[in-house]
Amino acid sequence: MKIGVDLGGSHIGVGLIDGSKILDSEDKILTRVDRVDIEKSIIEEITSLINTLCERNNININDIELIGIASPGTISKGVIVRAGNLGLFDFDLVGKLKEVFNIPIHMRNDAKCAAMAEKEFGAMKDYDDAVFITLGTGIGGAVFMGGKLLEPKKFSGFEIGHMVVNKGGRLCTCGKRGCFETYASIKALKMKVTETLDIDSDISGQYLREVILKEEVFEKENEAVIADLDTFLEYLAVGICNLIDMFEPEVVVLGGSFAYYKGNPIFDMLIDKINLPKATFNDGDIPKIVTAEFANDAGIIGATLI
Numbered sequence: 033m034k035i036g037v038d039l040g041g042s043h044i045g046v047g048l049i050d051g052s053k054i055l056d057s058e059d060k061i062l063t064r065v066d067r068v069d070i071e072k073s074i075i076e077e078i079t080s081l082i083n084t085l086c087e088r089n090n091i092n093i094n095d096i097e098l099i100g101i102a103s104p105g106t107i108s109k110g111v112i113v114r115a116g117n118l119g120l121f122d123f124d125l126v127g128k129l130k131e132v133f134n135i136p137i138h139m140r141n142d143a144k145c146a147a148m149a150e151k152e153f154g155a156m157k158d159y160d161d162a163v164f165i166t167l168g169t170g171i172g173g174a175v176f177m178g179g180k181l182l183e184p185k186k187f188s189g190f191e192i193g194h195m196v197v198n199k200g201g202r203l204c205t206c207g208k209r210g211c212f213e214t215y216a217s218i219k220a221l222k223m224k225v226t227e228t229l230d231i232d233s234d235i236s237g238q239y240l241r242e243v244i245l246k247e248e249v250f251e252k253e254n255e256a257v258i259a260d261l262d263t264f265l266e267y268l269a270v271g272i273c274n275l276i277d278m279f280e281p282e283v284v285v286l287g288g289s290f291a292y293y294k295g296n297p298i299f300d301m302l303i304d305k306i307n308l309p310k311a312t313f314n315d316g317d318i319p320k321i322v323t324a325e326f327a328n329d330a331g332i333i334g335a336t337l338i
Contacts, residue, residue, distance in 0.1 A: 033049070034049045035048060035049065036100050037099060039101060040169060041169025041219070042169050044060045044074065044077050046332070048085050052152070052326075063234075071120065075128050097136070098136040099135060099137045100138050100139070101139040102140060102141070102332065104141070105117075105118070105141070111126070116204070143174050144188060148337045149330040149333040151176060155285045156283060160177070162281050163275050163281040164284075164287060165284065166288035166324075166330075167237075167288040168217065168288035169217060169219045170193045170205075171193030171217050172192070175281075192271070193213035194211045225240065229257065231243065237289020266305065269305035272284060272306060273306060273312045282320065285324050293323070
C-alpha cells in the first residue's frame, strides 16, 4: 500500500493507494492565510493529512511502502526548484518530510505523475504516441512516444504552460509575458467568469463547471460569459494544435479540472475550434481528443508510480 500526495496550486490532496484504486483520501484547500508562510503550511498540511488517513484506517505509517508526491513546477532530486503559482523556489520538500516520516519519499512534476496514471491505467493505456495536458491553476504536460515518457536529463521538462501564445501579453508567474497558462488555464477561465458573474473567485475548477451550468449560461444566452468562454477556448485550441503539430500524437488527453467538462457544451466548443480548417498542419487529420479517466485523481495515483 502506498500514499499519494497531490500538491496543487490551490489545494493539497492525499490518498491511500492500492494500484489504481484510491482506498481513502483527504484534501485541504490552500487559503490566502496558508500562503502567508506557504512552505510551513505545505509541510504541516501534508503531515496532518497523512496522519489522519493512517489513523482512520488503523495503519502504521511504517507499513506504507512509500509516499509519492506530485508537485507543480520544476522538480530536481526531491527539491521544488521553482513553482511560480505557489511562490516556491529551491524548496526541499522531500527532505523536510523525511524528518517526519522514516519511509521512502519520492517527488515528481504533477503533470508527469498524472500522465503516468493515465498511461498505466487510464485514457492513454491503448496508445503509444500521446500528449497529456493538465489544466488547473497552471498548465502542465507530458508526452509519450513509442510508449515511453519523454524525459530530459536536467529538469522535468515539457513546460507547455509557458510556451508563448500572445507575445508581450499578460505577465505570467514565471516572469515571461503571454504564456499559454495565463490565457488557457482553469485559473484564467475562473478569474474571467467569476468577474463577469460578480461572484467569489475562491472556488475550485470543478465547482466553476457547476456554476456555469447552474447559471444556465447557454440556455439564457449570457453573451458576456459565452464571450469569456470563447476567448479561453481560442487560446486553448491554439496551444493544443501547436502540440499536435509538434508531436503528431494518436490521442490528446485533457486532465486536471478540465476533465470535469466532459459532456459539457464547453468541451464541444473546444473540439469545434480544433477541427476548424487550417487549425493544424495536417488539416483534418486530428487525433482523438478525450478527457482523463481519473480526472483530478490522476496526480495522486500517478505519484505512487514514481
